[in-house]
Amino acid sequence: MQTLYSIQYLRAFAAIAVVIFHAGERAGMPFTIGAAGVDIFFVVSGFIMMAISDDRPVSPARFFRNRLLRIAPSYWAATTLMIVGATIGLFPNLKLAFAHTLGSYLFIPVTSPSNGNLWPLLVQGWTLNYEIFFYAVFALILFLKRGWRLAALAFVFGSLVLTGLLLEPAAPLLAFYTAPVIVEFVLGAALAKLWRRGGLPSAWIGLLLVSLSIAGFAAIHLLKLEFDAWTCGPLAVTLVLGALSVEAGNRLPRLHTLTYLGDSSYSIYLWHTFAISIAVQAGTAMALAAPSILLAAVLLGTIAGIAGYECFERPVQMLLKGKRPSFPRLPVRRPAR
Numbered sequence: 313m314q315t316l317y318s319i320q321y322l323r324a325f326a327a328i329a330v331v332i333f334h335a336g337e338r339a340g341m342p343f344t345i346g347a348a349g350v351d352i353f354f355v356v357s358g359f360i361m362m363a364i365s366d367d368r369p370v371s372p373a374r375f376f377r378n379r380l381l382r383i384a385p386s387y388w389a390a391t392t393l394m395i396v397g398a399t400i401g402l403f404p405n406l407k408l409a410f411a412h413t414l415g416s417y418l419f420i421p422v423t424s425p426s427n428g429n430l431w432p433l434l435v436q437g438w439t440l441n442y443e444i445f446f447y448a449v450f451a452l453i454l455f456l457k458r459g460w461r462l463a464a465l466a467f468v469f470g471s472l473v474l475t476g477l478l479l480e481p482a483a484p485l486l487a488f489y490t491a492p493v494i495v496e497f498v499l500g501a502a503l504a505k506l507w508r509r510g511g512l513p514s515a516w517i518g519l520l521l522v523s524l525s526i527a528g529f530a531a532i533h534l535l536k537l538e539f540d541a542w543t544c545g546p547l548a549v550t551l552v553l554g555a556l557s558v559e560a561g562n563r564l565p566r567l568h569t570l571t572y573l574g575d576s577s578y579s580i581y582l583w584h585t586f587a588i589s590i591a592v593q594a595g596t597a598m599a600l601a602a603p604s605i606l607l608a609a610v611l612l613g614t615i616a617g618i619a620g621y622e623c624f625e626r627p628v629q630m631l632l633k634g635k636r637p638s639f640p641r642l643p644v645r646r647p648a649r
Contacts, residue, residue, distance in 0.1 A: 317566055318555035319356055320574030326352040327577035328614065330436070331584045335609035338592040340602050345533035350439050351496055351541065351548040353581075357443060358500025359507075359552065361450050366458060366508055372451040379447040381632050383578075386625045387440055390582045391416050394433045406433070419444040421488050430484050436581060445489065446497045462505055466498050493541040499549045507556055515561025521554030573614075579625045580617025587616035 326349035333346025365375070395413065398406040407425040415422030416432035419441050424431050431438050453464045475481075476490025506512060513521070528547045532539045558564045573580070588609045595605035627637035 316556070316559060317564055317571060318552075318559040319360065320571045321564075321567070322352055322356055322552060322555055322574075323577040324570050324573035325349070326356070327573065327580040327617070328610075330581060331588070331610055331613045331617075332606075334436075334585055335588050335591075335606050335613060338588055339595070339606040339609055341606050343533070345529050345539065348529060348532075348539065348544040348548065351493070351544040352551065353439065354442070354493065354496035355500035355503070355545075355548045355552050357446065358497035358502075359504045360500075361447070361497075362462065362501035362504035363508065365450070365454060365461070366504065370454070372454040375454055376447055376451040380444070382629070383440060383443060385628045385632075386579060386582055386620065387434070387437060388417060389624060390586075390620075391432070391434050391437065393586070398433075408433075421485055423484060430488055434582070434585075436585065441488075442494060442497075446494070462498075462501055465501055469494050469498050491541070493545070496541065496545045496548060499545065500552065503549065503553055503556065506553075507560070510560075512553070512557040512560045515558050515563040518554040518557025518561065519563070521550050522558065523554075525551035525554060573618075576618050576621035576625075579621035580614055583616045583620040584613030587612040 329346040329349035329352075331346075332343045333349070336343035336346065361379075364370075370378070394403065394406065395408065397403045398408055405426060409425045412422045412424055413433060414420075416434070416437065419437075421430040421438070421441050422432075423429070424433075430441075432441070449468055450465065453461045453468075456464055472490045473492050473495055476487065476492070479486075479490075481487045481490060512518070525547045528550075529544075531537070532543065537543075555564070591609040591612045592605055595608055600608075630637045
């Protein structure tokens with residue numbers, strides 16, 4: 313599939329939003345709406361998977377294998393670091409249990425003995441449990457003809473959400489897999505179909521959609537409104553649709569740094585919390601003001617993610633593709649020839 317700079321920018325935007333969310337939470341300066349970066353990730357994920365499957369045929373088994381190899385190595389490395397840290401006392405509030413640890417590695421939601429939530433050892437990994445579930449369902453619909461896939465995906469995920477709304481299940485696992493947030497994958501997939509058919513709005517309407525989406529997120533934050541998948545999901549879809557439309561209308565500039573942050577967004581998402589913890593502890597020990605701690609935590613969290621991308625994710629992915637890893641490189645623009 314061709315490089316879509318709008319998607320790269322959105323991945324970067326979503327990752328940094330989540331970093332600010334966690335940094336603000338730890339620094340005492342809440343940026344709650346930053347959690348909506350996850351909604352953007354889910355919509356983008358649905359878009360990419362449908363676009364890729366339409367672009368080049370792949371067997372269900374190969375599709376799932378490729379996605380697992382893309383997601384698992386970095387996540388398993390971060391999870392292992394959590395276990396090591398807990399074992400040597402760096403994370404005194406983290407309790408280890410065999411079932412929970414196994415579930416963390418296998419992308420199966422298991423109640424955490426530390427807090428009673430369906431969070432894996434690496435807390436932000438709860439979103440990856442949804443991602444793997446989406447990949448598994450998507451792999452199954454690849455058995456169908458291309459024209460039936462979106463409808464099948466909508467039927468499966470729509471049925472699950474409807475079940476959750478009607479039954480309001482008390483069982484945590486059933487509640488997890490019937491949460492409305494899973495519809496965001498379907499909406500992203502629908503955008504891929506619209507994009508593939510050339511049915512996107514004009515660039516100017518796209519700019520309006522992007523502006524409206526950002527204004528909606530800002531209103532939720534500034535007015536301290538309650539938000540969930542029902543509000544943030546449509547805003548995320550509007551943002552993705554608008555950004556795609558702007559690029560389709562040749563109105564989107566190519567920004568090298570944002571593109572690079574998009575490439576490294578997965579590692580930023582995985583590794584930022586380690587650096588944030590260090591930054592907040594150091595800033596508190598030095599009696600720094602909360603805004604300074606927040607800025608340091610965001611910068612260090614982002615840098616840690618970039619380091620994880622260059623030193624682990626990228627080399628491992630190259631090895632898995634049978635390529636020789638290259639030396640880490642920074643996003644420096646090369647002079648035009």
